[in-house]
């Protein structure tokens with residue numbers, strides 16, 4: 001089996017692996033200014049998408065130019081999330097060099113789309129492929145690829161622990177080779193129940209004190225998870241941004257969430273903000289809790305709420321995930337200031353961090369890989385892939401961290 005690492009190698013973003021020059025696994029986008037895409041030019045016979053996050057699916061529509069369009073294989077939620085993300089990219093960058101596709105390509109995705117549930121084996125570019133629940137977000141999958149000689153397990157993003165929105169991964173299909181994500185290879189998450197308790201306590205305190213809490217959250221997965229957390233603790237809230245669209249969408253996929261009834265309750269507990277800034281300003285002054293995009297304060301309705309609440313130390317901003325270096329969220333946590341409308345302003349409202357990660361931590365990664373001792377492991381999707389590969393080798397694994405653009409035969 002021939003593997004080409006076209007993106008997501010020694011980095012997080014633009015994931016793309018080409019198998020036997022014909023089957024593409026993921027085709028993502030690395031957000032930034034400017035955004036970056038997988039290297040090389042590919043014309044696969046089929047593309048298999050692990051899950052509906054931008055760094056795994058963001059560049060897929062660009063594969064649908066030319067005359068031969070590949071089939072696009074994914075779970076039903078991944079399909080819907082991909083289309084939501086593609087439309088969002090068109091809105092942000094459409095018509096510019098930063099958007100490698102058009103509305104036409106996005107429409108073709110519907111034509112080329114083939115849905116598969118977990119555990120159902122299907123044919124793609126001459127390979128047998130099976131999805132297994134990866135426990136990351138609704139619809140997320142480990143991808144098992146069999147070319148008749150070698151079985152490759154591409155873990156893609158996964159979580160070994162249960163979240164409220166999705167259950168953790170439990171399937172460990174037999175494989176001869178593993179490509180493993182490593183986002184949190186040097187982090188041990190605090191126990192989820194403890195994180196939840198701290199978060200809920202903090203939100204409650206601020207509300208009792210008469211303050212407003214803004215909870216920046218990623219649209220896909222995190223927003224819904226937080227609404228479920230707040231609902232489980234009887235805390236009323238507002239929800240704003242792209243996460244509300246995803247919330248509505250997930251109603252159509254009850255089989256891909258852990259507890260559809262709980263998600264439904266969380267949805268009715270949250271008041272959906274329709275999107276006028278006047279309304280947002282009123283809500284911000286209301287001693288309320290607002291879950292909103294973007295998760296790293298790099299845009300979205302959060303940027304209307306923050307200026308309204310920033311001057312009062314009674315208010316709070318609860319960040320709910322990793323803040324990438326150079327993002328306004330990171331600046332806020334580290335320096336207590338925030339970039340607003342081009343200028344940097346001080347923030348008196350308290351900023352706090354809560355690790356609601358949807359990825360396995362070091363312990364989770366190692367426990368997952370323990371089932372694949374003896375199989376070569378390629379580490380990708382992380383900031384310290386080479387170091388983690390070295391640590392695995394010291395632990396008896398045959399492990400490597402391929403660089404971007406590398407081809408390996410296994």
Ligand SMILES: [Zn+2]
Nearest residue numbers: 051053136157
């Ligand atoms: Zn992901």
